[in-house]
Amino acid sequence: MKKITWALVAAGVTCVLAAGFAQASTKEEVQKRGVFKCGVSTGLPGFSIADEKGAWAGIDVDVCKAIAAATLGDATKIKYVPLNAKERFTALQSGEIDALVRGTTWTLTRDSSLGLNFTGVNYYDGQGFMVSKKLGVKSALELNGAAICIQSGTTSELNLADYFKENNMEYKAVVFDTHDATAAAFDNGRCDVLTSDQSQLYGLRTHLKNPEGAIVLPEVISKEPLGPVVRQGDDAWFNIVKWSLNAMIEAEELGITQANVDEMKANSKSPSVQRLLGLEGIAGKGLGLNDDWAYQIIKQVGNYGEIFERNVGADSPLKISRGLNALWSKGGIMYAPPAR
Ligand SMILES: N[C@@H](CCC(=O)N[C@@H](CS)C(=O)NCC(=O)O)C(=O)O
Incomplete structure (x- = not known):
């Protein structure tokens, strides 16, 4: 067991060195x-x-x-x-x-x-929210309890958690690996809200089945350089x-x-x-x-x-x-x- 561990460590070190060079x-x-x-x-x-x-x-x-x-x-x-x-x-x-x-x-x-x-x-950039007009909300502070589509491995995921915590609100994350899947889920009504870098929201909105059915909320909740x-x-x-x-x-x-x-x-x-x-x-x-x-x-x-x-x-x-x-x-x- 010990031998194997050492072998792995040695292999790891070799890899690190190789990568370093x-x-x-x-x-x-x-x-x-x-x-x-x-x-x-x-x-x-x-x-x-x-x-x-x-x-x-x-x-x-x-x-x-x-x-x-x-x-x-x-x-x-x-x-x-x-x-x-x-x-x-x-x-x-x-x-x-x-x-x-x-x-x-x-x-x-x-x-x-x-x-x-x-x-x-x-x-x-900065993070924003796009919501279905059906929800009838005008501010992100009205999103308590919402289902939110989001892409995994992003700062968007982390900022979302912070923002809801800071404002004592809850949400249900609906998580995807790609932009296309996240956008499609919002379009198909699997969530009421999509959050990502704001630059994306306007472009994304133009690709929805019904762009008029969605709005981008005014709040920008983070810095995204x-x-x-x-x-x-x-x-x-x-x-x-x-x-x-x-x-x-x-x-x-x-x-x-x-x-x-x-x-x-x-x-x-x-x-x-x-x-x-x-x-x-x-x-x-x-x-x-x-x-x-x-x-x-x-x-x-x-x-x-x-x-x-x-x-x-x-x-x-x-x-x-x-x-x-x-x-x-x-x-x-x-x-x-x-x-x-
Ligand atoms: N700027 C943020 C978010 C970046 C990000 O991945 N945003 C999504 C927007 S939905 C994206 O670009 N997806 C494209 C892809 O996965 O190819 C970060 O660095 O974590």
Whole structure:
């Protein structure tokens, strides 16, 4: 018995060590492979969803593309790995994916005890409730005793418990593993309420059999800063993923768009623009990338404002306003450290 236990421990240690070495060079691995493996959702409108032809789109997908553009010079060199909430962290820990960009909330526990690091925030969200109009409620505080559809392995599950406890209310959780199953259950009347990140509720409502039959309640019960995640212990890769997003935010602030990036590169006299586009300063040296890494992101994917509007904002069916996700200089909290 003891012998077996020791053998298992030894095997465990070997695995940990092997994983540790593999982690030390995700950038090299991605470049050698020529493909970046990005963990996304199983299908979440506006964030990561595949069309009939298998082409992925969304604000998370565009972050995947930015990372591929920076690292490989080609935003199309990506293998998308769809993951539900429960699978996502194991997939990253085990090396099945190189980064996770999947509507994932940055929390203390996830950032510290899972061996993972959050690299920033690409969408500031908060948890909300969608209810069937039949219930006749106007506030979440009227939901005592409700049956609530929810996805397992999410912060939504934890916040829901806190909110009901704090307000001395009870509920019956109806739990599912995927977004589709959760949404279908609400649509089929298996629960009176669906709770998730608020960004999802409006999109989801448009897909119901009868969108008019549901409303989104005004309460936002949590902070859900959603961002890309990498494994701990690989600082070079952590920096690349972090700055791939920062470059898009900085580009928006500098007024560099997908359409004008070539013109800006040729003619702009702004030192900040020249630095971000790799003509001046540290360029790609600090990240170990080509000097045009940020240029490639903007040229192939766009700036942050562009990816927001295209996927979840005015130019999308979701029509979400910028709100917290506006630049810090425009009343929001989107802020990138200086690219210098
Ligand atoms: N942001 C929360 C919730 C994330 C989450 O999984 N939300 C559901 C919304 S219903 C989802 O994205 N499902 C898509 C899927 O499982 O593929 C978290 O990080 O725990």
